[in-house]
Amino acid sequence: MKAKVVIAGGGIAGMTAAAALARAGSDVTLLESAPQFGEIGAGVTLSPNAMLGLDHIGVCEAVAAAGVEPTRQRIQHWQDGRTLVAMDRTGQRETYGAPYVTVHRADLHAILTGAARDAGVDLRCASPVVSSRGAAAILADGSVVEGDVLVGADGVKSVIRERFETTPPHFTGHVAWRTLVPVSEDLRDLSDFPGIIIGPGAMITRYNIRDFAFMNLVFFARQEGWTDDGWTTPVNPAELRQVYAGWCPDAQRLIEAACREPMFKWALNARQPLDSWIVEDKVTLIGDAAHAMTPFLGHGAACGIEDAVVLARALAQSESVSEALRRYQAARHERATFIQMESNANADRMQGQQTDFFGLEDMKDEESLGLFTYDCRTVPV
Numbered sequence: 001m002k003a004k005v006v007i008a009g010g011g012i013a014g015m016t017a018a019a020a021l022a023r024a025g026s027d028v029t030l031l032e033s034a035p036q037f038g039e040i041g042a043g044v045t046l047s048p049n050a051m052l053g054l055d056h057i058g059v060c061e062a063v064a065a066a067g068v069e070p071t072r073q074r075i076q077h078w079q080d081g082r083t084l085v086a087m088d089r090t091g092q093r094e095t096y097g098a099p100y101v102t103v104h105r106a107d108l109h110a111i112l113t114g115a116a117r118d119a120g121v122d123l124r125c126a127s128p129v130v131s132s133r134g135a136a137a138i139l140a141d142g143s144v145v146e147g148d149v150l151v152g153a154d155g156v157k158s159v160i161r162e163r164f165e166t167t168p169p170h171f172t173g174h175v176a177w178r179t180l181v182p183v184s185e186d187l188r189d190l191s192d193f194p195g196i197i198i199g200p201g202a203m204i205t206r207y208n209i210r211d212f213a214f215m216n217l218v219f220f221a222r223q224e225g226w227t228d229d230g231w232t233t234p235v236n237p238a239e240l241r242q243v244y245a246g247w248c249p250d251a252q253r254l255i256e257a258a259c260r261e262p263m264f265k266w267a268l269n270a271r272q273p274l275d276s277w278i279v280e281d282k283v284t285l286i287g288d289a290a291h292a293m294t295p296f297l298g299h300g301a302a303c304g305i306e307d308a309v310v311l312a313r314a315l316a317q318s319e320s321v322s323e324a325l326r327r328y329q330a331a332r333h334e335r336a337t338f339i340q341m342e343s344n345a346n347a348d349r350m351q352g353q354q355t356d357f358f359g360l361e362d363m364k365d366e367e368s369l370g371l372f373t374y375d376c377r378t379v380p381v
């Protein structure tokens, strides 16, 4: 069926859903609170399963061209930098039908916004949703946008989720410092072999974006009791140096490069799984609004893209909105919850006390867990 769809939130999940739903013939209005459409100045990893979702809306190759396809990645020991595990990323297209891509979020988002616009979505920025009633979104200026179905894609602090539970997001005990650094000659070897340096209670991720001109760096650490939102939180370089004191020379070079750039500190907040993603047979959630997770499998955005495509397919194949939402939930809830739980477990695996033993047996990561083989374009709905 085709329906009048109102989407709250124009991030990666909401924009993908808007494009997918409109391409399937629905009449879509997307309401975004920010004054302009856009994304933060950081990178994102898109595994092949995410790229298959982008293929569904016709932008896989555009995103691949805007990003970088790594041929290899590695996990290094925090003390001496030795390689514990090396991942061969060649052949991703042949194996999974889509590339593995690392890309600047703003570049990805601009492509998604173009796809939604081309599909005829009514895109409205500066439109904060303050509450909802039935399938109608109520905006800060008091205006009401009515739909047959309301989709909450409004992130970890979702207003639409208040229809499902009143519990706020929780602080996970993890913080992250994020920045982009130019790839100068002295960082070239680290850019040539990107990956993660792991140690007890902390890790450092690096990957290339924008034609290898920049590396996206994220420094993760466990810290109790800090719940500020981040992004605008000023970073004290001394704190970063202290957290990673004693780490290997590769880590120190990344820290010094990061300290030369604007850097922001984030509290990582997440959600507990909900039993149901449906309210009143006409309201549902996608992306972080449904299942905000820790980023330790690099799959939050991927899950949001998968949700978006499956929701659009479910609606297209159903006779009613309530049937579509039931089919969407049946197809997506178990996988998203599994990834939420495994993301937490991966922090424990990667940031355990015994770094020496990492990867010696039963290595579990996003690829070995089988996450890459999921095809949201064809999975039964």
Ligand SMILES: Cc1cc2nc3c(=O)[nH]c(=O)nc-3n(C[C@H](O)[C@H](O)[C@H](O)COP(=O)(O)OP(=O)(O)OC[C@H]3O[C@@H](n4cnc5c(N)ncnc54)[C@H](O)[C@@H]3O)c2cc1C
Residues within 6 Å of the ligand: 008, 009, 010, 011, 012, 013, 014, 031, 032, 033, 034, 043, 044, 045, 046, 127, 128, 129, 130, 153, 154, 155, 156, 157, 158, 159, 176, 178, 218, 268, 286, 287, 288, 289, 295, 298, 299, 300, 301, 302, 303, 304
């Ligand atoms: C450090 C870090 C690294 C990560 N790395 C990866 C990775 O490599 N790969 C991966 O797949 N995932 C990764 N993730 C997770 C990923 O960033 C998120 O899962 C994803 O961005 C969520 O997208 P979303 O559209 O659901 O939510 P959001 O990105 O939060 O978008 C929500 C949108 O809704 C808008 N909004 C909010 N409230 C309202 C309102 N009331 N009314 C209207 N609009 C509203 C917001 O302005 C925003 O535009 C990472 C996360 C972190 C923290």
